Amino acid sequence: MKRVIIAVVIIAAALAGIMFLLNKNKAKNEAQTAVVAEKNAAVAVRADVADLREVNAQYISNGVFAPKQEVKLAAEAAGRVIRVLVDEGDFVRAGQTLAIVNGDKQSINVNNAQANFNNAKSELSRFESAYATGGVTQQQVEQARLQLENAKNNLKTAQISASDLNVTASFAGVVNKRSIEPGSYVNAGTEMFEIVNVSTLKLLVNVDEKNIGQVKVGQSIKVESTVLPDQTFNGTVKFIAPKADASLNFPVELEIRNNTANDLKAGMYGTAYFGGEGVVNVLTVPRTAFVGSVSSNQVFIVENGKAVLKTVVAGRSFGDYIEIISGVEKGTQVITSGQINLLDGTPIQIIK
Template sequence: DANIKSPINGIVNKRYIEVGAFVTAQGTQLFELVDVSKLKLKVNVNESQVASLKIGDNIDIKSTVFPNEKFSGKVTFIAAKADATLNFPIEIEVSNNTKNSLRAGMYGTAVFNFPKQAPSILIPRTSFVGSVSSNQVFVLDKSNNTSKVRNVVTGRILGDNVEILDGLKEGETVITSGQINLAEGTAVSIVK
């Protein structure tokens, strides 16, 4: 007979042996222990958000399962490189409440207190001549219903839309289809 003690406090989530079973000392897994007093929340943030974060920042956490309870966490990891979607993975260590209401595997939402951003102009990705990397779009010259090539500075890609940081003014009409048939000064008709 032997007594087995865990090096951590936690809850036995799975038991891989039965009472009376023979075990060896060569790393046989006996139990799966889960410590839910502190949990890890993985979140992706964009480049402007990652620039405002640092290790140790306090973050508010919301849970849809417990909407009336408040949870908090600290940033413990910030990726040095963006992923394929140009977002930066970060990890937040979430402190559970005294009742350990949160469980491993539940979803949570990180609430960041970033400085407010000014409203921005968004245009469809399909508006660009060739591709988003060309940084060129056609706008409608309303004085004579012709197309004009405009160089723009792009920001974030938000799904099917792209943020425009410079090169367009609010209220300008961007041509979103048929650019392959256009050149500077081509007459266009508006189809809605």
């Protein structure tokens, strides 16, 4: 009996020791887990500093040159092309004949209409003479006058149709495309030529809302093309859109006078420089600091180890940096990546 009691005591002591060790390890693990959880609660972000930077004061915008005048000439009457008088690349004057379409049918119509007109004219003269001697009534004379007027209108219509056979340039320019050859058969509406005038070009660029106030109709703007790096052109603001697009940019149209050699071509890229040249010091933050986009006017700053959401007033855009008019001060740390995981007051850990 004594041995049984001793065995029970030993087993109880062993169990107590095991329970003590398990509870001790559990407390240690919980403490370690709490430390890890505390560390993991901080969101990893990158940050930069709001600082004064030397930037170019000009606002730069790019676009594509387009011809001021461009037209596709089409046949106005059906027929077979007899002659083509110009080639691609030829300069043509306003009113110059570019091609002639077979006009046999139209010439016959003109001759018939002319004969009808001459006959109606003679009939009216005969009726007027007869009316003077009482041979016809006033109503018959009026009917003859009406027939002459109809014949006159028919003659004009036939002459217009015949003139449509000569395809002419509507303005001075260069033949950019020729779609016909002698012997081709064309219907009314068939495209025959494409004429462009590049002596004056248009450049459509976008100006953001922060800079559009500086742009005025009639203002002279320096324009360059990367294809012609040694040449500078003068553009004149012709149009400013009264409404911004979805990105808060305003389309602005410039008109540029080409040089005598017409070196600028439609389709080239052009760069417009708004504002005077010079370098200024302005308070800026990286473009990536803005939540969503620059138009949100919101950034996260670093304050006591936490991300604090701030509303700022953004100014001009200088490429990768945006001017800050108010909202943050020089030296303030702003978060530049990781904002998608942040709320106002979220603990953060800055990484390099």
